[in-house]
Amino acid sequence: MQPFDALSxxxxxxxxxxxxxxxxxxxxxxxxxxxxxxxxxxxxxLFFSEKPMTLDxxxxxxxxxxxxxxxxxRMLLDLKMxxxxxxxxxxxxxxxxxxxxxxxxxxxxxxEWRKAVEANVGALNKSAAELRRLKEQTxxxxxxxxxxxxxxxxxxxxxxYYRWLDRFIDTLESGRIYELVPxxxx
Amino acid sequence: MQPFDALSxxxxxxxxxxxxxxxxxxxxxxxxxxxxxxxxxxxxxLFFSEKPMTLDxxxxxxxxxxxxxxxxxRMLLDLKMxxxxxxxxxxxxxxxxxxxxxxxxxxxxxxEWRKAVEANVGALNKSAAELRRLKEQTxxxxxxxxxxxxxxxxxxxxxxYYRWLDRFIDTLESGRIYELVPxxxx
DNA sequence: AAGAACGTACAGAAAAAACTGTACAAAGTT
DNA sequence: AACTTTGTACAGTTTTTTCTGTACGTTCTT
Numbered sequence: 001m002q003p004f005d006a007l008s009x010x011x012x013x014x015x016x017x018x019x020x021x022x023x024x025x026x027x028x029x030x031x032x033x034x035x036x037x038x039x040x041x042x043x044x045x046l047f048f049s050e051k052p053m054t055l056d057x058x059x060x061x062x063x064x065x066x067x068x069x070x071x072x073x074r075m076l077l078d079l080k081m082x083x084x085x086x087x088x089x090x091x092x093x094x095x096x097x098x099x100x101x102x103x104x105x106x107x108x109x110x111x112e113w114r115k116a117v118e119a120n121v122g123a124l125n126k127s128a129a130e131l132r133r134l135k136e137q138t139x140x141x142x143x144x145x146x147x148x149x150x151x152x153x154x155x156x157x158x159x160x161y162y163r164w165l166d167r168f169i170d171t172l173e174s175g176r177i178y179e180l181v182p183x184x185x186x
Numbered sequence: 187m188q189p190f191d192a193l194s195x196x197x198x199x200x201x202x203x204x205x206x207x208x209x210x211x212x213x214x215x216x217x218x219x220x221x222x223x224x225x226x227x228x229x230x231x232l233f234f235s236e237k238p239m240t241l242d243x244x245x246x247x248x249x250x251x252x253x254x255x256x257x258x259x260r261m262l263l264d265l266k267m268x269x270x271x272x273x274x275x276x277x278x279x280x281x282x283x284x285x286x287x288x289x290x291x292x293x294x295x296x297x298e299w300r301k302a303v304e305a306n307v308g309a310l311n312k313s314a315a316e317l318r319r320l321k322e323q324t325x326x327x328x329x330x331x332x333x334x335x336x337x338x339x340x341x342x343x344x345x346x347y348y349r350w351l352d353r354f355i356d357t358l359e360s361g362r363i364y365e366l367v368p369x370x371x372x
Numbered sequence: 373a374a375g376a377a378c379g380t381a382c383a384g385a386a387a388a389a390a391c392t393g394t395a396c397a398a399a400g401t402t
Numbered sequence: 403a404a405c406t407t408t409g410t411a412c413a414g415t416t417t418t419t420t421c422t423g424t425a426c427g428t429t430c431t432t
Contacts, residue, residue: 007329007330007333022310067410068391091400112218148201164369167367181354252422253379277429278378
């Protein structure tokens with residue numbers, strides 16, 4: 001028996017209206033995490049859910065197919081915004097929203113931004129090496145070297161930024177960010 | 187006369203290949219900034235351009251319509267990833283890539299994340315007020331209050347997070363982040 | 373003032389993505 | 403071992419987004 005269903009219709013509606021506003025807002029802004037409006041909505045629904053939900057329950061509530069719930073939940077799992085919950089003797093998989101949004105934020109950066117850093121740094125280093133090699137092999141060709149130097153300078157600038165971003169992500173991943181910017185207001 | 191065009195075909199190709207790898211990588215990861223692959227590619231192209239470019243030049247280089255360049259550049263301008271350049275007596279608008287990626291990163295957060303914070307905090311506060319009002323008007327209804335308290339607690343948790351995020355964005359906006367996580371490696 | 377060049381609004385076409393229903397493998401129940 | 407139940411892969415459909423070509427207002431040139 002769920003506490004929520006026992007309430008009067010009037011009170012239920014009032015609560016649902018309040019929740020809906022928040023869910024809508026969350027869903028709308030979750031594109032910053034690279035997910036669809038509907039996946040964002042799914043997260044918001046899980047956030048207010050009294051208890052962990054099954055795919056079927058989500059589908060019923062969102063009026064969407066189970067397939068969509070499956071893929072949506074998987075995205076949220078990848079982003080660590082949702083946790084799989086174990087319950088004794090439960091046939092179906094259960095999921096609940098991760099409610100520590102600091103952690104969610106930090107994980108997102110650790111996962112997505114680090115991925116981007118690595119890919120870009122890889123490309124930058126490889127290209128820089130090529131350009132440096134070309135420079136060595138063409139001693140004295142002034143106008144070529146002018147172009148090469150400018151490109152190499154740009155690449156070095158980008159690499160410097162990524163070194164910083166990497167260290168910034170470290171602070172998120174390690175939680176050191178909360179020493180630098182404390183959770184409790186000053 | 188541009189220095190680049192004066193080079194031998196072999197050298198040009200080598201440089202273009204090196205640039206292309208980086209442009210491709212940048213473009214691919216710019217979805218973190220909420221832009222398309224092609225807009226990301228456009229940024230990468232501008233990043234390596236010897237000089238500011240016109241819409242027509244971009245269209246020629248990207249083999250895309252001028253309309254697309256116009257909308258693409260506007261997006262990049264909104265994200266402050268591209269600057270409009272003034273040149274004496276130039277008919278056409280000229281654009282160049284913002285090469286300070288620290289600034290780009292900070293601006294993105296200031297613009298997009300702050301927008302999300304405000305929208306969500308607004309919704310959370312409004313809903314919290316509604317729920318608190320309902321609570322006051324229903325003194326003694328225990329099971330209702332149990333639900334309300336849980337929702338209010340969740341909302342308060344979210345608000346606490348947004349207060350932190352807001353202060354974090356402040357550090358980006360003010361540049362104080364570079365005191366906390368220095369640009370020069372330790 | 374007329375003409376040319378530029379950037380963008382807008383509608384339609386093309387491409388990409390989100391979503392669904394069916395089918396099926398894996399795991400659980402009887 | 404036969405029968406359910408559950409989650410997901412996959413193909414096809416719908417919806418959304420991206421991209422293009424034309425049209426037009428604005429600005430600059432003459």
